Amino acid sequence: MKLYSAKQIYKADQISIKKEEITSDELMERAALQLFNWIHLRMQGAPVKIHLFCGIGNNGGDGIALARHLLDHGYNISVYVINYSEKRSKDFLINLERLKTRKCWPSFISSDDELPEIGKDDIIVDGIFGIGLNRTPDDWVAKIIQHLNKSEAFILSIDIPSGLFTDQGPENLEAIIKSNFVLSFQTPKLVFFLPQTGSFIEQWEVLDIGLDPEYLMATETDYELIGNNEALSVYKPREKYAHKGTYGHTLIIGGSYGKMGAVCLAANAALHAGSGLVTAYVPKIGYSILQTSLPEVMVLTDSNEDLLENIEFDFEPTVVGIGVGMGTNNKTVTGFTEFLNKNKKPLVLDADALNILSKNKSLLKKLPENTILTPHPKELERLIGTWKDDFEKLDKVKKFTKKFKCIVVIKGAHTIVVQIDKGYVNTTGNPGMATAGSGDVLTGIITGLRAQGYTALDAAIFGVYLHGKAGDIAVESTGYQSLVASSLIESIGSAYLDLFKIPEHPVVEESKGQ
Numbered sequence: 157m158k159l160y161s162a163k164q165i166y167k168a169d170q171i172s173i174k175k176e177e178i179t180s181d182e183l184m185e186r187a188a189l190q191l192f193n194w195i196h197l198r199m200q201g202a203p204v205k206i207h208l209f210c211g212i213g214n215n216g217g218d219g220i221a222l223a224r225h226l227l228d229h230g231y232n233i234s235v236y237v238i239n240y241s242e243k244r245s246k247d248f249l250i251n252l253e254r255l256k257t258r259k260c261w262p263s264f265i266s267s268d269d270e271l272p273e274i275g276k277d278d279i280i281v282d283g284i285f286g287i288g289l290n291r292t293p294d295d296w297v298a299k300i301i302q303h304l305n306k307s308e309a310f311i312l313s314i315d316i317p318s319g320l321f322t323d324q325g326p327e328n329l330e331a332i333i334k335s336n337f338v339l340s341f342q343t344p345k346l347v348f349f350l351p352q353t354g355s356f357i358e359q360w361e362v363l364d365i366g367l368d369p370e371y372l373m374a375t376e377t378d379y380e381l382i383g384n385n386e387a388l389s390v391y392k393p394r395e396k397y398a399h400k401g402t403y404g405h406t407l408i409i410g411g412s413y414g415k416m417g418a419v420c421l422a423a424n425a426a427l428h429a430g431s432g433l434v435t436a437y438v439p440k441i442g443y444s445i446l447q448t449s450l451p452e453v454m455v456l457t458d459s460n461e462d463l464l465e466n467i468e469f470d471f472e473p474t475v476v477g478i479g480v481g482m483g484t485n486n487k488t489v490t491g492f493t494e495f496l497n498k499n500k501k502p503l504v505l506d507a508d509a510l511n512i513l514s515k516n517k518s519l520l521k522k523l524p525e526n527t528i529l530t531p532h533p534k535e536l537e538r539l540i541g542t543w544k545d546d547f548e549k550l551d552k553v554k555k556f557t558k559k560f561k562c563i564v565v566i567k568g569a570h571t572i573v574v575q576i577d578k579g580y581v582n583t584t585g586n587p588g589m590a591t592a593g594s595g596d597v598l599t600g601i602i603t604g605l606r607a608q609g610y611t612a613l614d615a616a617i618f619g620v621y622l623h624g625k626a627g628d629i630a631v632e633s634t635g636y637q638s639l640v641a642s643s644l645i646e647s648i649g650s651a652y653l654d655l656f657k658i659p660e661h662p663v664v665e666e667s668k669g670q
């Protein structure tokens with residue numbers, strides 16, 4: 157699913173109005189009706205107090221139009237206009253007039269006015285700012301936003317939580333609505349999935365207001381949301397006459413004294429992802445550990461007992477996943493450098509391989525094209541330096557992938573796979589996965605997919621999706637706290653099967669509640 161920018165949404169808006177020969181007010185009415193139907197279906201006329209806070213632009217217009225429908229159906233509403241500008245939009249004014257003809261007079265709130273009392277069992281509709289926000293709200297508006305956030309009432313935001321920019325990082329975190337639910341028109345917004353801003357949204361759902369499908373289809377976006385449909389579209393089915401050689405030979409290189417578990421996890425995950433053969437290359441100390449715990453995995457050992465020093469092997473793997481549990485001892489740095497000098501195979505780099513690269517940036521030039529790097533936030537910072545906000549981080553990563561012709565998997569709650577100008581935002585996974593070794597499992601899955609002939613980009617995107625889905629399935633039986641990396645591996649099979657599940661309800665684009 158594409159994630160459109162504000163500019164693209166405005167364009168879709170104009171094209172739809174022109175093509176369908178409708179007015180912008182009719183489009184707003186469509187949006188308001190969708191909002192109303194969503195609420196009415198759930199509330200069934202319940203007399204709960206609904207406070208509608210509206211701005212003076214089209215987001216406010218949506219709120220005012222929604223207020224009319226709620227009023228017509230007997231809901232218990234209060235309407236407030238946050239009067240932050242004299243430049244009221246045309247459709248806001250049209251809808252304000254319509255509301256007034258029903259003898260409903262909103263309270264206009266300006267800078268020094270007292271704020272209304274809100275009960276914690278009330279509902280707030282947030283229509284203060286939409287995608288038109290172009291500067292941080294004034295302090296007095298930020299105070300209103302804080303007042304709403306503190307009320308403990310359920311906050312339903314129209315399109316986007318007010319105060320959140322659509323395509324740039326936040327400036328004042330105190331001036332953003334914390335939404336319990338966002339009804340977002342046509343497309344969720346990228347900021348719903350970024351670590352700095354995602355926490356302002358508990359749940360979201362898309363309302364289809366029928367913007368021109370032709371324009372939406374033809375428009376390329378900088379970011380895409382990866383759900384079941386996208387994952388299924390890259391999935392490679394197995395062939396009847398296939399043999400284990402068809403599905404590649406994964407080599408996992410890593411481990412050091414006390415950190416052999418990381419290699420076990422990655423190698424086992426590569427097997428469960430479907431790699432035909434898996435070999436682990438470890439220090440001598442790891443030999444019995446691996447042979448005992450993973451009978452399906454072949455083991456090669458380094459000349460060094462406790463760490464990797466001379467990475468040498470005499471077979472041709474399809475792909476190499478390197479770095480897990482490897483450590484950054486000087487001898488390992490030398491061994492790793494020599495390995496990179498010789499290596500021609502596709503690579504997946506994680507953990508200490510990334511840490512070594514960060515300290516020896518000249519090695520980056522030695523990576524084969526389309527190497528996949530899987531940093532967690534700290535590893536990423538070591539690689540690209542600090543960032544002021546998530547947008548700067550994404551820009552820096554894009555530049556990095558362009559410069560070194562690689563793919564970066566920015567791990568997090570919503571992992572984003574970045575290649576040159578494009579980012580793929582994952583939708584699976586849960587906080588139970590914030591546990592030791594879950595990154596090692598991801599490395600194994602991605603490497604195992606690459607072995608089976610997935611392109612580097614598909615392996616990264618699909619691997620991240622499967623990993624998160626395995627976590628979502630595992631957590632159903634373990635709970636968040638008890639989810640451990642091994643249970644992710646056990647659920648990879650179910651994650652594959654889940655790709656083909658027919659949804660019980662017609663598919664609506666929405667976040668999953670937790």
Ligand SMILES: NC(=O)C1=CN([C@@H]2O[C@H](COP(=O)(O)OP(=O)(O)OC[C@H]3O[C@@H](n4cnc5c(N)ncnc54)[C@H](O)[C@@H]3O)[C@@H](O)[C@H]2O)[C@@H](O)CC1
Pocket residue numbers: 165166168169183184187211212213214215216217218240241245284285286287288289290291292293294314315316341342365367
């Ligand atoms: N195509 C669509 O998706 C549709 C969008 N609609 C609604 O229209 C919204 C966008 O409306 P607008 O473009 O009118 O913008 P907003 O309603 O988001 O903001 C209103 C205006 O306030 C001004 N402004 C921005 N930041 C400010 C600040 N910090 N302090 C004071 N003033 C500020 C801007 O001039 C802006 O146009 C969407 O979010 C959505 O709710 C709907 O009406 C239906 C159609």
Ligand SMILES: Nc1ncnc2c1ncn2[C@@H]1O[C@H](COP(=O)(O)OP(=O)(O)O)[C@@H](O)[C@H]1O
Pocket residue numbers: 531532567568569570571584585586587588589590591592593594595596597598623
């Ligand atoms: N809150 C979360 N929601 C979803 N996925 C998460 C969350 N926290 C961590 N993960 C996932 O778990 C993995 C953790 O990787 P990493 O930090 O490298 O762990 P480790 O080094 O212990 O193996 C990543 O794939 C990340 O996306």
Ligand SMILES: [K+]
Pocket residue numbers: 215282283284285286313314315316317318
């Ligand atoms: K809003």
